[in-house]
Amino acid sequence: MDNQKPIIEIKDLSYTYAATEQYALRSINLSILEGEYVALLGLNGSGKTTLQLCLNGVIPNMVMGEMEGEVIIDGVDTFEYPVREMAKTVGMVFDNPDYQISQLSVAEEIALGLENIGTSYEEMRKIIAEVLEYVGLPGYEERSPYALSGGQQQRMMIAASLAMHPKILAMDEPTSNLDPIGKEEVFAVAAKLNKERKMTVIVAEHEVDVMAEYADRIVVLDKGEMILNGTPEFVFSQVDVLQKIGLRVPQVTELAYRLHQNHSIQTDGNLPVTVDGAEAMFKSLIGK
Amino acid sequence: MAEPIVVCKDLWHTYSGGIVALQKVNLSIQKGEIIGVVGQNGSGKTTLVKHFNGLLKPTQGIVLVDGEDTAPLKIQYLSKKVGYVFQNPNHQLFARTIELELQFGPENQGLTAEAVIERREKAIEFFGLQDIRQSHPYRIGFPLRKLVGMAAIYTMQPKVFILDEPTTGQDNVTTRTVYRLIRQLRDEGSTVVCVSHDMILLAEVVDRVVVLRNSLIIADATPREVFSDYEMMQSTHLLPPQITRLSRRLKEPYGLNRAALNVDEMVEDLTLKLSKVAVERS
Numbered sequence: 001m002d003n004q005k006p007i008i009e010i011k012d013l014s015y016t017y018a019a020t021e022q023y024a025l026r027s028i029n030l031s032i033l034e035g036e037y038v039a040l041l042g043l044n045g046s047g048k049t050t051l052q053l054c055l056n057g058v059i060p061n062m063v064m065g066e067m068e069g070e071v072i073i074d075g076v077d078t079f080e081y082p083v084r085e086m087a088k089t090v091g092m093v094f095d096n097p098d099y100q101i102s103q104l105s106v107a108e109e110i111a112l113g114l115e116n117i118g119t120s121y122e123e124m125r126k127i128i129a130e131v132l133e134y135v136g137l138p139g140y141e142e143r144s145p146y147a148l149s150g151g152q153q154q155r156m157m158i159a160a161s162l163a164m165h166p167k168i169l170a171m172d173e174p175t176s177n178l179d180p181i182g183k184e185e186v187f188a189v190a191a192k193l194n195k196e197r198k199m200t201v202i203v204a205e206h207e208v209d210v211m212a213e214y215a216d217r218i219v220v221l222d223k224g225e226m227i228l229n230g231t232p233e234f235v236f237s238q239v240d241v242l243q244k245i246g247l248r249v250p251q252v253t254e255l256a257y258r259l260h261q262n263h264s265i266q267t268d269g270n271l272p273v274t275v276d277g278a279e280a281m282f283k284s285l286i287g288k
Numbered sequence: 289m290a291e292p293i294v295v296c297k298d299l300w301h302t303y304s305g306g307i308v309a310l311q312k313v314n315l316s317i318q319k320g321e322i323i324g325v326v327g328q329n330g331s332g333k334t335t336l337v338k339h340f341n342g343l344l345k346p347t348q349g350i351v352l353v354d355g356e357d358t359a360p361l362k363i364q365y366l367s368k369k370v371g372y373v374f375q376n377p378n379h380q381l382f383a384r385t386i387e388l389e390l391q392f393g394p395e396n397q398g399l400t401a402e403a404v405i406e407r408r409e410k411a412i413e414f415f416g417l418q419d420i421r422q423s424h425p426y427r428i429g430f431p432l433r434k435l436v437g438m439a440a441i442y443t444m445q446p447k448v449f450i451l452d453e454p455t456t457g458q459d460n461v462t463t464r465t466v467y468r469l470i471r472q473l474r475d476e477g478s479t480v481v482c483v484s485h486d487m488i489l490l491a492e493v494v495d496r497v498v499v500l501r502n503s504l505i506i507a508d509a510t511p512r513e514v515f516s517d518y519e520m521m522q523s524t525h526l527l528p529p530q531i532t533r534l535s536r537r538l539k540e541p542y543g544l545n546r547a548a549l550n551v552d553e554m555v556e557d558l559t560l561k562l563s564k565v566a567v568e569r570s
Binding site: 150247248251264279 | 328329330375429430431453456457458459460461462463485526527530531533534537538541542550551554555558559561562563565
């Protein structure tokens with residue numbers, strides 16, 4: 001991994017939306033390697049969505065505002081590259097599928113991107129069947145997107161992204177409107193893409209317990225600035241810093257932190273972030 | 289002492305087309321309770337709560353709201369008693385300013401101009417909307433817009449609030465605000481029914497959890513009882529909060545005698561146990 005070239009390189013990125021004075025993003029420096037699963041955490045308004053829009057070139061090419069610095073995606077500067085081309089590298093899934101769905105059938109929804117890049121009809125049918133199969137919606141071609149459940153709609157949006165063979169999947173609170181089954185379905189598909197296809201996954205999320213399970217890396221934004229960047233164990237162990245900006249840590253991390261504070265346990269390093277990690281730690285404390 | 293505000297007796301609902309959405313529902317909600325209703329999409333949650341404000345009428349059985357059988361009652365009448373706050377505030381809000389939005393309900397109820405203003409001001413204060421009172425509902429962020437949706441219902445002073453997924457789209461800070469507001473509503477004497485998948489809300493805020501699966505109530509008990517029944521939770525794909533799952537795993541090795549619902553409880557339980565271990569070792 002050491003010599004690997006980053007697939008996302010963000011250098012001194014600052015951004016201000018038109019007609020506003022505050023920085024939406026300020027002096028962000030971030031490199032992400034191919035195949036990493038990265039969670040973006042932060043309160044609403046912290047810059048998570050803005051950062052994601054910088055990945056596929058929508059910022060600066062389609063949104064009015066002022067950008068400083070550079071965003072290099074898979075070796076290409078987003079400033080110089082058309083957004084329609086960038087869609088082949090970065091697939092985006094948003095929080096509300098209603099805003100993205102525009103077609104009358106699942107197949108047409110997925111074909112949209114392929115038509116734009118001039119894929120032949122036969123090739124399209126093949127790709128559509130393949131991506132639907134991959135996200136667990138085999139044979140759904142002729143269904144109406146509006147008749148799907150929320151989890152199915154989001155998986156269809158992932159399939160639509162996959163059809164373009166992107167290297168990066170960026171998702172902005174993709175499960176905020178889903179029930180628990182829907183959430184599981186979406187995160188399972190993202191994890192599968194990450195593991196089997198080494199796809200780079202970037203998710204903006206509020207559910208820290210879930211991200212502690214899935215992410216290799218956590219990036220924390222506060223008022224447009226990146227204040228923490230590291231493994232879930234490292235980032236969530238900074239309990240004071242996170243609580244100060246209004247974020248919570250996984251419940252098991254808070255537990256270990258507070259037991260350390262009241263001298264029930266001693267820890268000299270990172271705290272557990274998952275149920276498995278905490279179970280192992282607490283069992284070893286009493287010699288089990 | 290306890291006085292029921294919503295009672296369902298052998299409630300069934302079959303939609304036209306023959307889909308049975310609710311069966312054999314017996315449920316009694318007391319005044320001042322905070323109830324959580326949980327279940328997967330399609331389990332019957334929404335069908336159930338729509339009977340409380342008369343959007344739906346039983347196809348079999350009885351629903352009593354504040355002592356009255358809902359069957360002959362009009363929704364205009366019931367909506368004064370039971371307010372429904374939508375999951376998506378965009379489906380509810382339409383006025384040009386927050387102030388106008390908060391006047392609409394009471395005006396519609398035929399209150400005097402003076403009373404309308406009083407209701408509006410009370411809602412602005414309760415929900416902390418002072419700084420945005422002149423804003424357009426669509427010019428404020430989603431989390432605040434959801435509070436405005438709640439405030440608009442609040443102006444009509446219903447006895448029961450139904451909150452549909454009150455914390456979706458909220459971050460940690462605004463989620464905590466919603467929890468506080470739900471408790472405050474109860475403190476003012478209202479009954480609150482939260483249809484929600486937010487497990488922390490269910491563990492830390494509600495008094496009682498009603499679990500639906502395939503049109504049936506499969507559990508109706510305190511959060512601790514519900515979250516202790518791991519098999520039942522799994523049968524409908526619900527995952528208890530992280531801390532409750534850890535307490536289940538440590539139950540045996542640590543000899544814990546309750547399923548922890550929040551971090552406070554678990555800190556308490558483990559501090560006790562760990563100090564005993566320390567004493568034994570020294």
